Structures are given as C-alpha cells and as structure tokens.
Amino acid sequence: MHTVAATMTMDARDRFQALLAEHARIAPKVAAMYCRHPEDRRDLAQEIVVQAWRAFGRYDPARSFSTWLYRIALNVAISQVRSASQRERHAVPLDESAHAIADERAAPHETDERLHALQRCIDTLAPLDRALMLLYLEERSQIEIADVLGISASNVGTRINRLKQRIRARLAQTMT
Numbered sequence: 001m002h003t004v005a006a007t008m009t010m011d012a013r014d015r016f017q018a019l020l021a022e023h024a025r026i027a028p029k030v031a032a033m034y035c036r037h038p039e040d041r042r043d044l045a046q047e048i049v050v051q052a053w054r055a056f057g058r059y060d061p062a063r064s065f066s067t068w069l070y071r072i073a074l075n076v077a078i079s080q081v082r083s084a085s086q087r088e089r090h091a092v093p094l095d096e097s098a099h100a101i102a103d104e105r106a107a108p109h110e111t112d113e114r115l116h117a118l119q120r121c122i123d124t125l126a127p128l129d130r131a132l133m134l135l136y137l138e139e140r141s142q143i144e145i146a147d148v149l150g151i152s153a154s155n156v157g158t159r160i161n162r163l164k165q166r167i168r169a170r171l172a173q174t175m176t
Contacts, residue, residue, distance in 0.1 A: 016056050019065045020049065026066065027052075030073040033134045034081055034127070044080055048073045070135065070148040078127040114171070121170045129163055136160055 031044035052072045059068055122133055128149065135145045142160075146153040 012056060016053060020052070020069075023066050023069055026069050027073055029138075030070070030077050030134065033130055034077040044077060047080070048076045051076050064144070064147075067144055067147050070140075071150075074131040074134075074148065078131065081127045117171050117174045118167070120174070121167045124170075125163070129159070132156070132159055133163060136163075 027045040027048040028041065030048060031041040035041040035044050048069075052069055055072055059065070122130060125133065131149060132145065135148060140148070142153045142156045145156045149156070151159075
C-alpha cells in the first residue's frame with residue numbers, strides 16, 4: 001500500500017515527465033547553444049533535467065512551464081560555461097532555427113557561409129547574450145524573454161537591437 005507522500009511523489013513525477021515530454025526540445029537546444037562537443041551537450045541536457053526535477057516542487061502551474069524550464073536550463077548552462085574546467089570546450093553551434101536568418105534565395109554554399117559566419121559571431125557573445133539570442137531565434141516574446149532572463153522587457157528589446165546591430169556589423173566585415 002502506497003503512502004500519501006509516495007502517491008504525491010508519483011503524481012509529481014508523472015506531471016514532470018509529461019511536461020518535460022511536451023517541451024522535450026528545450027534542454028537539448030539550450031545545451032547545443034552552449035556546448036561544442038556532443039558528449040558535453042548530452043551532459044548539459046541531462047544536468048538541466050536533473051536541476052529542473054530538483055526545482056519542480058517550486059514550479060507554479062499557473063505560469064508557463066516552458067518559461068520556467070528555459071530559466072532553469074539557461075541558469076545551468078551559464079553556470080557551466082563559467083566553470084573553468086569547461087570554458088575552452090564551449091561554443092555556439094546553431095540549430096535549425098538559425099536557418100531562418102539566412103537569405104532563402106542565396107545559393108546553398110552562400111547560405112552555408114552565412115550560417116557559419118553567424119555561428120562565429122554568436123560564439124563570441126557573452127553567456128547572457130547567447131541566451132538572449134537563443135530565445136530570440138525561438139521567436140519568444142520580449143515579455144517571455146524578460147521573464148526567463150529576469151530582466152525588464154524594455155531591456156530585452158534594447159539588448160536584442162544592440163546584438164543585432166553588432167552581429168550585422170561583424171557579418172558585414174566577414175562577408176566582404
């Protein structure tokens with residue numbers, strides 16, 4: 001016979017697993033944004049899930065699970081980037097969401113060059129700016145980005161505009 005605590009834990013685990021399955025792309029996507037090596041990506045994605053489970057008792061179901069999970073995922077990723085043992089192995093491989101930035105009319109080799117140049121630009125960004133770009137490329141609203149990153153929506157808009165200007169300038173230098 002199960003105790004009440006065991007039943008509640010089972011219910012919480014089932015809810016967590018269901019929510020995690022519904023938002024299964026978040027942890028791997030964040031890991032891909034912060035890690036170059038596949039094994040590091042897997043480790044980071046796993047650590048994100050572990051930390052999310054540890055914090056799940058504090059999750060407020062009235063709020064967006066994806067926003068909550070992004071916040072945890074980005075905090076875990078940024079903490080790992082800052083650790084000295086991981087610093088030299090991190091970069092920003094782009095996923096399919098970055099393809100929207102490339103000009104669809106460009107020849108395939110031109111598109112590849114543009115994506116690689118964009119990837120190199122994002123590689124140089126500070127961890128918080130990478131998080132901002134990830135959420136921007138995911139087409140999250142400024143309000144949701146602000147909620148995930150713990151900054152104001154107006155700050156999000158300002159930072160995005162400045163990042164886009166910086167990236168455009170760098171791309172213009174590398175593409176000429």
